[in-house]
Amino acid sequence: MRVTTRWEATARLSMLWRRIAAAVKRGGGGGGVRGFVTENGGGGHRGAAAASSPSLSIWRRKKEMGKEGLFVVHELKRLQKSRGFGGARLEAFVKSHVCRLLRSDLLAVLAELQRQNLVPLSLKIYEVVRKEIWYRPDMFFYRDMLVMLARNGDAEAAKRVWGDSRKEEVLFDQHTYGDLVRAFCDGGLPDLGMEFYGEMRRSPDPPLSLPFRVILKGLLRHPELRTKVKDDFLVLFPGMVVCDPPEHGGDDDDDDDRRREDLF
Incomplete structure (x- = not known):
């Protein structure tokens, strides 16, 4: 019995995808796929069920x-x-x-x-x-790329990838925006992070409090930007409270100096 090699399996899979794409193009949508499934030994109801059943995104598996x-x-x-x-x-x-x-x-x-x-x-x-x-364009595919580029501080490549996502009309949810803004702030690119924040505010999705808290935590080293996000947060969620980091004044510094003198 002849054993199929990995490369032959890859070639067959590639040919199968081409035939599916050709069937979709001929049929003008889902009908072409169902016709292809029926033609290759599958039932029409099986093709319809597979097309309608939810499945985990390939980028999250x-x-x-x-x-x-x-x-x-x-x-x-x-x-x-x-x-x-x-x-x-x-x-x-x-x-x-x-x-x-x-x-x-x-x-x-x-x-x-x-x-x-x-x-x-x-x-x-x-x-x-x-x-x-x-x-197929996917939010998680672009999120992983942008987070990696933010982690490495590559603003130019991040803008190019972001531009690709816009061309493909990929929509990010509120949690993804929060992760991206935090990643760029942590990566030393707060200005680019605030551009994502601006797009987040223009998003048609309803705002959520958790992404704002993620962003506020990432902006601790940028008080001016944090104040802007905090003001937006309090307007959107008036019943919630934001805990600010403790501020050290001059008196505290004097007390610290006295403690050091006492130690020595």
Whole structure:
């Protein structure tokens, strides 16, 4: 009995996705997918149930990496350390190995590069993912990229990724906005964080108190910006209280000096 290799399985999966996309294009929507399922031995009601049943976003699932993914991460890091990173050698490796990864392995590779704060490699895989036939714009995909870029203080790349999310009309919820503002403030980019805060205030979603508290905690080192957010918070939630950090005045400093003198 002949054993199917991993690469053959990848090729078959890629062909299957192309056929599904062609069926959707011919059918003009869900009807094309149901026709494809029926044509390939499945029942029409099964296709409809699969299309309507809720499923966890692929960006939120646990990302387990196979051997091919581990090899790709290792080789990408090796290419990054070598001279001429980003040239023909990298492009050849992406075409020969990265683009042939299964979806789960490709997402696991991206998550691992983000975890290791490898910004150039993460951006490269980010572009590869967006070109895949199965790719659909997703809030969690962009959130993870933006948080990683904020953690590394890369404002230029963050603005580019943010621009991509706007072009694809990705909508962030209030909790995601709070996480992003906090991440950029912690990463030393409070101005960019406040741009996200401005978009959060313009969002059609109703405001929530928890994201505001997350932002206020991240702005402790920026009192002027914190005052602005605090004023908005008190207007939106008049019955709630914000605990400010203790302020040390001149008398307290004198008392501290006296205590030090007593010790010596």
